[in-house]
Amino acid sequence: MDFGFAQEDEDFRAEARAWLAAHAEDARDRRSWERTLGAAGWIGLGWGAGGYGNRTATLTQQVVWAEEYAQSAAPPRSGHIGENLLAPTLMAHGTEEQKSRFLPPIAAGEELWCQGYSEPGAGSDLAGVRTAAVREGDGRAYRVTGQKIWTSLAHEADWCFVLARTEPGSERHRGLTFLLVPMDQPGRIEVRPIRQLTGTSDFNEVFFDGAHAQHVVGGEGNGWRVAMSLLGFERGVSTLAQQIGFARELGSVVRAAVESGAAEDPVVRERLVRQWAELRTMRWNALRTLGGSGDPGAPSVAKLLWAGWHQRLGELAVLVRGAAASVGPADWSLASPYELDAAQHLFLFSRADTIYGGSDQIQRTIIAERVLGLPREPKGAA
Template structure:
């Protein structure tokens, strides 16, 4: 496969780079920034041109946009979940009415979304979902708890995997519901303070929250199929942008190793070279997957690769600093005492990489059972 870009793609890339340089100023409010992106047509690149407010773009141009955005230093995206998870799911499974209602506000940066999948007793094992949704005339009444819900404190909407058949088990009897978050007394969001001191994740409690019956995606009882389809979209073009961020983090680690004399250590040099080579391999693998490899295990393989790679990078980031990495501020980041600098934050946050978005154990099980055809692991086995 040719991993290059055409001249048309490079012209598009230059347009993206110029626009970002002119508009992505420091200190931009994230919500305002989403609207700015939407107004300029940068949200929903490549969606079918059916009046949803998007801009036409080929797959390689979508890759160019994602890579240039990652390089630009623009604010972190608040609309990622709506644009890259919900929208492609609606395009495949949603009704025309659902697409017309929800896609334009996503493309305009006006409505933000969060994902209601994991629960205290059903994190990596989504088939164990216990949040219940009972049909009451034109609405469903939802009761239960979700956890590790990214950006729930900012979102107007949440797509919720809930059990609509009270007698069902495992992946049967689940439905995919679109739920408004602005329901005082019925929806409560509690931020979770992490080791890094930040609170991107939240607990969400539903106490009789309402979802309209016409906002079930893919029909009642077919939530498992819709949810699995969405997880496939999670590892799309955005993974290439993620790798640009990884490359910048790796460059900082290499620079620190040069400053501290760590590059004189042949073992450390070998580890850094291995990190670089593996990152290049991940890029080629991601491009191959986007090109339509047809491999059903590709999303799981990609998750396993980047999660373990990023954890090792976090270990290297503090390792090249030596004992000072366990102390307070350094010349790299003049933070106040007990606040984390970039290397410390990378190390601590990357501890979760092999858990969120589907744990390593679950990804290996998917590969073993669905790709290699190995016998299913007995339930309850240690």
């Protein structure tokens, strides 16, 4: 596969780099930053016809923007879920009315989204969803009741796309519907932050108590098909930007290994080289996928690759520092003396990498059954 950058791509890179250098450090908060990005036309690149996005951009230019953003001093994105997950799903399965209503506010950075998939008892096994949606009297809207968990950015979001069961008594993949639910419903929606090992609260529990929803994407009962389509979009261009961050973290681990003397150990050196080689492999695999490989197992393969890689990097980050990795900062005048440094945060947060977004076990099952055609795993097996 020939995946290179033409001169127009490099011109686009220069423009993106210059704009980020001029604006990234002026960001006051994440929500206002989304509006700044939208006003400058950097959200919705390559959305194509329909006038819903901003700039027109080729696939390679989308990769350029993702890489330049990851290398800049710009803050983390709050609009990722709306731009990279919901928007392409609406373009594939939504009505023209839904596209007109929701895509322009996403492109402008005005409306933020969260994802209502996982539930207690139905995390990696998404087909076990129990959140129910019942039609209201006029039949044009639903009341949603249930609980979602591990909901990223729910405390900031204006809307949530929710996978709910609309057919009473249905099981597994059948009877599910993909609903768009406004979050501003006091008394009907409650968001509770979940404190993580790192001390931060990026995830939330969301409780729906008869929440109102009137937008159905893909038709009632077709939620599983829409949900699986969305998960395919989740591992697109943004994967390459994620790898830029991984490369930065790997560089920090290598420097720490040199400073501590751990790099003199041949076993440690071999592990560092392997991390570098595997990261290069992941990049080429991501480019192959974007180039249209047509491999139905590509999203699961990508998740397996980066999750295990990142977890091993977290282990290396503390290994190369030795005993120093187990203590807090030296400045005990800090209000929070047990605040984690970057290596400690990497180690603790990466423990979840092989679980969230579809556990390793689930990804292997998908590859085995849907790609390799192996017999299905017996349900209830020990």
